[in-house]
Amino acid sequence: VDIEVVQETGSTNADLMSRLPLLQRPVLRVAVHQTAGRGRAGRPWLTVPGGMLTFSLAWHLPQAPQNLLGLPLAIGVALAECLNTLNQNVQLKWPNDILRDGKKLAGILLESAAASEGGTWIVAGIGLNLQVSDELEAQVGRALADAPWLAQMDRNLLLAQLLNALASALQQFAGHGFSAFLPRWNALHAYANQSVHILDHGQILHAGIALGVDLLGCLVLQTEQGQVNVLAGDVSLRPA
Ligand code: ATP
Known part of the structure; x- marks a missing residue:
């Protein structure tokens, strides 16, 4: 994996999506600050400068699994389980959010494009709130979770732990699809019943x-x- 760290960019997902036809290897792109972060359907993803861990991973699937719909959920399971080893009360909101105490702690944005060499390129972006402010909550229009216990951690160590979890989830998903993640997702379901x-x-x-x-x-x-x-x-x- 090629690793790129930038101080500021619009959106790490948009950056990688625009470069997809030229990518030769998987790329991890990390930004200290995003100025034009995106959620699903182009909705804005906002941050306090320095208050978020944002990164995107682009990788190529030679044979697209039959069902990619479970992939963002599988990624959510992997990240939530990892975050739960660092603290508790982290749960999942369908389809692709990570909550803490019912408030949004992180979002996952998955984008994909057919590869010219066959198969599919996937870009998975993660935005994890480390620090939020009243102003940010007012802009987003709801209470957000922050994670002081994560903000205190060394960023590289936190990123490494999340990436480890992500990498093993991607491998498992490529081999067996969503089935192994299904009970794990339901065990973390924030709105169960x-x-x-x-x-x-x-x-x-x-x-x-x-x-x-x-x-x-x-x-x-x-x-x-x-x-x-x-x-x-x-x-x-x-x-x-
Ligand atoms: P929702 O969270 O409203 O159910 P969604 O799951 O579809 O919608 P996304 O589209 O993935 O959410 O993310 C974009 C939405 O996330 C924005 O509409 C905004 O409400 C919210 N948002 C923006 N910035 C943040 C942030 N830093 N932390 C949490 N939520 C945010």
């Missing part, structure tokens, strides 16, 4: 009890009309 809404552009698409995820990485909801397996697409989950 709770009432939730699934929103599509602010409108309630489904309401029900969140049971967990299935083998495809869909959220399994018990609704009044029966069980619904919701594809991540561009929908968001909110506690009801």
